[in-house]
Amino acid sequence: MTAASVDPDFVDEAAAPGPAKRPGFVYFLGYGIMAPIARLVFRPHITGRENIPETGRVILASNHLSFIDSLVIPLTAPRPVQFLAKSTYFTGTGFRGWISRTFFTAIGAVGVERGAGQAAQDALDAGRRILESDSAFAIYPEGTRSLDGRLYRGRTGVAWLALTTNSVVVPVGLIGTQEIQPVGARLPRIRRVTVKFGEPIDVSRHGTADSGRARRRATDEIMAAIHDLTGQELANEYNETPPSGVVQRVAQAILRPERR
Structure with missing residues (x-):
């Protein structure tokens, strides 16, 4: 789950909660x-x-x-990086819940609820x-993992965040991480990976965050x-989660042509 998985046309600009908490002792100890x-x-x-600025707002x-991508990026970046993760990683009980909370806090994760509507808005916020706390934030514009290794079309949440916060965007290319932990594998395997941090992109020239065209063009530049x-x-298409039931399949068939 990431904020990139949502096109923010509906996002309410109402006052959000206070500033995000910066990574603390557990993060730096874990790192x-x-x-x-x-x-x-x-x-x-x-x-x-x-290519990653030492200070200031930056989106990776x-x-x-x-x-494993959400572990690789923070461990290879030259500054603390935060990203969004399922809130259930932070709400477990007992020893297993403690391990999960400690681990995801240590790698810079921030818990959010899955879903559309208000949950999607909360993730973007x-x-x-x-x-806005002048931190580095990692995001996956494709919205979810690529199961076939192809690069899918980016969702415009990444552009909305960049344009709204006046953040620079650093593209990241991960190569070989699917070999460390393929989909369905419980334990990672020892494989060498490549992490490429590209040159920073200033997407402000495309326009403002309230322009759908500006968000689309900025996102396409980032994906390129x-x-x-x-x-x-x-x-050349969105990476959609396969529908799990008849109703979802029908809804997706009806609504899919509108997704541009």
């Missing part, structure tokens, strides 16, 4: 322990770390191939608050930059 171990075990090939917009880094085959 200090996990980063050296991950680099020793997985030996990631990293390029372009200098990445392709999405595996659950959470991303906005993170950026990600494609340049990864070389993935282009899907």
Whole structure:
């Protein structure tokens, strides 16, 4: 679940809760322990770390191939990075719940509810608050993992966030993370991955956040930059979650032509 999974045409500009909480002791302790171990075990090939501004608002917009992506980006970036994750990772009970909360807090995750409508708006607002605290925020414009390795069309939430918060966008290309933890695998495998941080993009020249055309053009520019880094085959369509029932299949068939 990410804020990128929603086209924010409906987003209410009503006052949001206060500023996002910056990563604290648990994050830096976890980073200090996990980063050296991950680099020793997985030996990631990293390029372009200098493209990430040391301070200020920055969106790391990445392709999405595996659950492990949300661990790889924070552990290879040169500054603390936050991202959105399912709220259930933070609400478990007992020892297992504690482990989950501690782990996701340590890698910079912020819990949000899944869903559309108000839940989608809350996710966008959470991303906005993170950026407005002059932090780095990672997002997957495709909305969900690519199961076939292709690069899907980006959703315009990433552009809305960039234009609303006046944030620079750094495209990220992940290569090989699906080999570490393929879909359905419980435990990661030892495989070498490549992480490419591209040159920063200023999307403000496309227009303002309230312009659908500006958001679409900015998103397409970001996705083109990600494609340049990864070389993935282009899907030229949205990465939709397969409908689970008859009603959902009918609704998707009716509404899909309207998604542009």
